[in-house]
Amino acid sequence: MYRLSLTIVALMGVWHLFAQSPHGDQLGMDCAKCHNPSGWTIDNYALQFDHDKTEFPLEGAHAQVDCKLCHSTLVFNEVPSTDCVSCHVDIHSQSVGNDCVRCHTSQTWLVDNIPELHEENGFPLIGAHGNLSCVECHTSETTLRFDRIGNDCISCHRDDYASTQSPNHETSGFSTDCIECHNPLGFGWDSAGAGNHDFFPLTEGHDIQDCTQCHTTGNYADASPECVSCHQDDYAGTQNPNHAASGFSTDCASCHTTAPGWTPATINHDFFPLTQGHDIQDCSQCHTTANYSDTSPECVNCHQDNYEQTSNPNHLAATFPTDCVACHTTNPGWTPATFDHDAQYFPIYSGKHRQGEVWNDCVECHANPASYADFSCFQCHGQNEMDDKHKEENGYEYVSTACLECHPNGN
Numbered sequence: 001m002y003r004l005s006l007t008i009v010a011l012m013g014v015w016h017l018f019a020q021s022p023h024g025d026q027l028g029m030d031c032a033k034c035h036n037p038s039g040w041t042i043d044n045y046a047l048q049f050d051h052d053k054t055e056f057p058l059e060g061a062h063a064q065v066d067c068k069l070c071h072s073t074l075v076f077n078e079v080p081s082t083d084c085v086s087c088h089v090d091i092h093s094q095s096v097g098n099d100c101v102r103c104h105t106s107q108t109w110l111v112d113n114i115p116e117l118h119e120e121n122g123f124p125l126i127g128a129h130g131n132l133s134c135v136e137c138h139t140s141e142t143t144l145r146f147d148r149i150g151n152d153c154i155s156c157h158r159d160d161y162a163s164t165q166s167p168n169h170e171t172s173g174f175s176t177d178c179i180e181c182h183n184p185l186g187f188g189w190d191s192a193g194a195g196n197h198d199f200f201p202l203t204e205g206h207d208i209q210d211c212t213q214c215h216t217t218g219n220y221a222d223a224s225p226e227c228v229s230c231h232q233d234d235y236a237g238t239q240n241p242n243h244a245a246s247g248f249s250t251d252c253a254s255c256h257t258t259a260p261g262w263t264p265a266t267i268n269h270d271f272f273p274l275t276q277g278h279d280i281q282d283c284s285q286c287h288t289t290a291n292y293s294d295t296s297p298e299c300v301n302c303h304q305d306n307y308e309q310t311s312n313p314n315h316l317a318a319t320f321p322t323d324c325v326a327c328h329t330t331n332p333g334w335t336p337a338t339f340d341h342d343a344q345y346f347p348i349y350s351g352k353h354r355q356g357e358v359w360n361d362c363v364e365c366h367a368n369p370a371s372y373a374d375f376s377c378f379q380c381h382g383q384n385e386m387d388d389k390h391k392e393e394n395g396y397e398y399v400s401t402a403c404l405e406c407h408p409n410g411n
Contacts (some may be wrong), residue, residue, distance in 0.1 A: 092144055
């Protein structure tokens with residue numbers, strides 16, 4: 001008996017040295033960690049091999065799969081690949097790629113993150129799109145094929161675009177990017193409002209709901225942004241003032257905002273600044289002909305009467321220029337006023353003839369109050385004195401204009 005036991009032990013040692021494992025040379029673990037003495041059948045609950053230490057941990061449904069479904073040759077290191085497609089048939093026909101974990105988990109084939117998947121692909125399922133069945137957009141020969149259809153609205157809504165009548169999108173030249181006018185968060189095409197009209201802001205009086213008030217031809221692409229294209233009748237019907245007769249611009253925005261009722265209105269009068277005394281509200285005070293384009297900017301156009309009625313000094317008699325700004329500002333009352341007698345005529349505020357030392361009143365030189373163009377030097381310069389001083393001057397004559405001709409600066 002003792003000899004038989006030794007023989008069995010020797011044979012087992014020899015078998016261990018020469019027997020070959022069906023699992024290949026790479027698996028060097030004890031058979032008892034997977035098999036039991038009653039047979040080669042594997043009890044998954046008693047299995048001691050730790051698959052989590054490999055490149056493919058067994059999670060979810062993979063933990064219950066028979067080893068032979070993946071390891072068909074029993075040589076475990078010859079498994080084709082850890083890619084999903086090496087074991088799973090691609091029922092989507094490569095329409096979504098071959099990486100199953102993009103949509104599925106190891107727990108189940110059911111997909112519960114469809115909205116998130118669409119966001120990753122740049123097309124969030126919001127508004128009416130959130131209630132659609134997949135096959136309503138992804139149409140093909142099988143309901144399991146999800147070919148990409150593009151994220152542009154027109155990819156799905158070409159028929160909707162082509163069938164519109166109010167307005168007809170095709171003939172109106174509307175964009176095929178639906179979200180320019182329609183709200184993707186809504187649940188119908190009528191949730192759009194007026195759309196993105198930033199190229200011509202629909203503010204205040206322009207904030208209308210009936211597009212045909214401006215788009216009268218049925219073609220929404222040919223409406224002009226020029227004010228007069230809609231407001232010709234308003235322009236022609238104005239009376240206070242009459243815009244057409246006054247030659248006003250047909251660009252309403254140059255004076256008006258989009259506030260209803262055309263008020264308030266402002267006109268850019270920079271070509272003739274309305275400051276101080278000119279800051280008047282009744283345009284007809286200057287624009288007397290009802291034609292606002294023919295009013296002269298010359299002072300005398302409005303102030304001829306003021307010019308003629310002056311008496312201190314008499315502007316007309318003094319032959320003062322009719323260009324009021326030569327002496328006056330637009331300050332009411334014509335004061336303060338400055339008259340540059342020194343530069344324009346004769347120095348009486350500087351030099352030898354300055355005020356206070358030689359003269360105090362204009363009539364000392366301008367003896368004729370009816371005409372300030374007349375002046376006399378003889379009030380101060382007597383003929384005997386002047387004759388004596390000029391006896392050696394050829395061409396000398398005792399005339400005031402001659403004095404000025406030779407002595408323009410009073411020297």
